Amino acid sequence: MQSSATGSHRGGATEAPPAKKVSMFSQPIAVWAVVFASVIAFMGLGLVDPILPAIAEKLHASASDVTLLFTSYNAVMAVAMLVTGFISSRLGMKWTLLSGIVVIAVFSALGGMSNGIWSLVWLRGGWGLGNAMFVATALAAIVSLSKTGVGKSIILFEVAVGLGISVGPLLGGELGAISWRGPFFGVAGLMVLAFLLILSLMPSRRKLAPAGTSAAAKKKTSLADPFRALKFRALRTFGIAAALYNFGFFTLLVYAALVLGGLGLDEHRLGYVFLGWGLMLAFTSVFMAPWLQKRFGTLASMVAMLLLFAVTLFVMAEWTTDKAVVIVAVIVAGAFLGNNNTLITTAVMNAAPVERPTASAAYSFLRFIGGAIAPYLAGKLADWFNPHMPFIVGGAFVVIASLYLLVNAKHLKHVDDVESAH
Template structure:
């Protein structure tokens, strides 16, 4: 799925609905890294301590953990288009009101609404793209990965450029872009079909899927890796302490490398050593760059932290593409792939949420380099879990396998 020819083929001749959904996906993913370049500025403007700043990510992810159990039910009861548009409206409201927040607690509360909206959107956006795209599932997923990568790269850059003017400006800019996406999706996407045509999903189905030992262990491995990932996203901006434009350029490089590695590097690695071998190698590489960041903080060399953050995008891109396939290879034949994927995503997001909340306390208890050294430990635990799990050989996933799982980053 993974050649340049496949990417160029996937771009050609796509219907309008695919491009509208992809545009909204880019803006939604921009919201993940939007806050990174302005964290230091928010801290100064609102007199916010580090443990409150990292909650901007912790509550955002925590809500998504719970929402992973709700999105399937929402799509069943209300239809995927209504679910998608509702998610976009939640993001518009949260981002718009954030522009006028007067303290850090208000921003944290608004990120709860933002996280819920993002979960409702991303859990259904891929289903739309896969269902509407021409050229098959693989090209559709490639388009989705491209939208993810563009959003991850542009989000920090937009946050940096607007953040040079005011920390409030990036929130207002995102609200306007997402409002445009919401209007386009509401007007131009096809209407929802009858409820009877959709499979029934309950809240507990994703958790029941985790009774499968190998799926649960692989999901825990993903949770440990995501904990390391959100050490970079939530703590690196504070550790760097840079003005928005400089921090934004670092995270822009991170996003670009994530996108390029996911689309072009990961498939070649999978062909060479398999999905499982590629994931283990990428997590090991992630541990190395986390150690590099820890050394940078310890010797007070900001350039070294910046280099580690940017380079971490390469293993992250590989893991975006390969990790879900490794986890899904352990799914029982009788378990719907979308349900198993929701259970997998539930544990993975939980790892990120816990890490984003914990990093400030680790730094307070053990010193500023500690979050990165703990991230090294998370990576080691992830590798151990992958070695313990004995799933069936990885195979290509059908469309519903990526309905909830492929939105990770």
């Protein structure tokens, strides 16, 4: 797959011009099946946000204990990303997606039956394993099945990410108001529906290889391939930058929810706050990020969005006890994160001459390391210092991410050359 993307700046094949004229939403039904399943899978990221205070209360856990629900989830995802290509190249995209869905459904259902914080932490790790199998394969499946080209396919995937992240807290808030167990059972049920849709609508393995796929692209992926991919400086740079900025991302997603819960927001209202955040993320992913990339270039746009996000975190650090300021800052931050997510995902797909699933796995491994450390660190920083410190440290990591991108700017220029060729 990657050979067709990178070939455009090496004199190889490029995508057919007519694809540029096709609407992003003119997709085969199989694409919509994967998109729907992606929305549900990404619900898991923010699903427990509105019920973190309730879980802490019902299971007699501390704030730092409940942050481990994200740490275990992201840590397992990070490690599992390294083997998703190995699995996918043997099972095929369809059966890797289905296997991931089954794992998510089983562990989310078991999570709903859990009676202790530590068992729930371990079960969230199992959920992360299923999510890794699904997420690393879903983007490649959408690109392979889509008729609109790589750029629009990535935007469509980011739409699914944004909707899942936004609907997750809403579902978590509504079902969590009944019982903290409700969101876990809700996702398990929805995953059964996703399983049936992909099973019936997604084509077989033989039909998934896009036209022009090279023989090398059809070979089975080895466990070492993601590590080999990280030898390419551009891909490694984006991965490290994502790991750094994820300290800010998950400080916002997890710690801000605990702060707002402490300021009196119940499950319903927390759900609506993060719904607003997710909708901003989804909207900018689709409508603003492509414009920024064309107008200012990928690197300049990413750095600007990261610095604006850092400012937002610093504002939250200054006014941590002001409920209105924190709510507005959370929602506004969604715009900066939506832009950055689309920009960096597109850049990663064009960063190195390796297959897209391999590039995605290598990048995601680094990215989710930051996502694993950040939630627990945020809780501990609040315990060790004060409630303001997690936002200060999260913002500082985001600033470092932007500086790291600028230092490596000369190694990243080619991603815009590849994108303009599509």
